Amino acid sequence: MTAVSLAVPTSTYYLVLAAVLFGIGAVGVLVRRNPLVLFMCVELMLNAVNLTFVAFADRLGDINGQTAVFFVLVVAAAEVVVGLGIVVSIIRRRPGATADDLNELKG
């Protein structure tokens, strides 16, 4: 008689985890100042969504949620390419620039 008191993780656990990760990413975009960190926060949000898709696919017993993840991965990779390109072109002209230094445009 093994009294297993550990709850078996259900898809709800993963959904909550994904929501927390998404929240961390969203707050990070709003409060952090380093362009690279901003960028990682956006990636964190996208990957939280991937986790959500997989959890729902598991719950619904439907393969489409898992295929969606592949599309999102490709998009995230493309976004990294473009984002890093923009960051590099800024840092090259203004080493050590943070989001606060980018303040030429306002009114």
Place this chain on the structure above:
Amino acid sequence: MIAQAGEFVGPDVGWWALSPLLVLVGGALFLLVAGAVTPPWPKSAYAVTTTLIAAGAAVLAVIQWQQIRDDGPSLLVGDAIAYDQTSVFFTVTICASVGLVALLSDDFLRRHALDGPEFYALYLVAATGGIVMASANDLIVLFLGVETLSLALYVLAAADRRRTKSQESGLKYFVLGGFSSACLLYGIALVYGATGSTNISGMVEYLQATVPLDRQDALMLAGIALLMVGLGFKVAAAPFHVWTPDVYQGAPSPVSAFMASAGKVAAFGAIVRVLVVGLPFYRDDWRPVVWVLAVASMVIGSVLAVVQHDIKRLLAYSSISHAGFVLVGIEAAAHQAGGAELGRGIPSVGVYLLAYSVMVIGSFGVVAIASRSDDEATTLDSFRGFASRRPALAVAFTVFLLAQAGVPFTSGFIAKFGVIQAAVEERSYAIAVIAMVASVIAAFLYLRIIVSMWMGDADADVGDVALAGAGRSRTWSGSMAIGLAALFTIAIGVVPGWLLEAADSITGYASR
């Protein structure tokens, strides 16, 4: 038997129906490959090629329009793409924007030593993404379209490597755009969790078959809220508009024109697909939100535009206010979403977007020519006495500004009248009144520019520097784009019948 089961049967693609997309993508690839392996092309050749590609796609779309009118709409590629008159109307609008913007870019890019096939290839790729957004029948496909458009726009915004402002605008756009895309995607995931499908037809069928009590409303409403945040960012509706002024000001002027026209058209196409086609069962939940977004955009856009000193920022705020007007049309359509009679909402949105695209491209086109070679002479002061220096451009600019103000006998009047009429027909009197008040406030700021152009004395310093730097536009392409835009703006204002008639038929959506 085993062989039969193992055989993969791909979905029916429908190559003919996808031909405008294929022409645009093929054109982009052609420009990139041919541009890389050949020596620099002669003056204007890239721009003319791009315009021809866009025109070819538009012609194919017009042929399809006739065909759909005869044969009815259908779904393509495993129900992922909708092939109906709505998508074709948006396709034509986006192709027209690309053609005009390519002509504008020609002179501008050469003046800034940025000439090359990359800009034009990115325009074409962005247009493809925009068309996919406006014709998606699957939320994942819609997301792919959003990203195809957005990634191209981030690069375009940051493309002027010599101006730090351009890079700053690119980074700001990238971070906020990535944020909004993630929100949109999370919304898609939650709606998928609630309905078991990312396909719009699948969602509608599920919701139709399920009694309201069995629906997972909490997930669904959270998903709809996130979808609206994501789409609100993309159309630059207040309160999700904060990136717009910075990005429009910093980006090269033709790119701002492209973002304000094709970018906005595509985002509204996506809103129509997601909300009106995909979520009619929740229309009473999302309609008030659209109402608030519309009113906030119109008021904030118009009021803040009045206090701007930079013409590109001013046009950015005015584009926020125009987004509000388009949302008035969406709000009107929401009353009838999912019903048999769809009302005037969506047709008025289509007309508004086409008219607005053309006039905003013209406006930014004039700014692109008038600004000096560093794209900096965009303060309102540098337009004082503009008419005495460049009379023809000043006349065109006056036409565009009057159209944006909604003066009769311009396309802007037809557009604004259409959305307000649609709102009144659905008894949304409050929003109609607010729209009229906002358009009066906005008219003041357009008139302010017109007055300073025609009555103001040229400020010796600003004026002469601006003139010397810009010189006469030495090419026909920019002038031709502005001329065509002005002609269209007036022609629609005087003879609007055919466009309204065409737009009236864009209420039939493809469904299973």
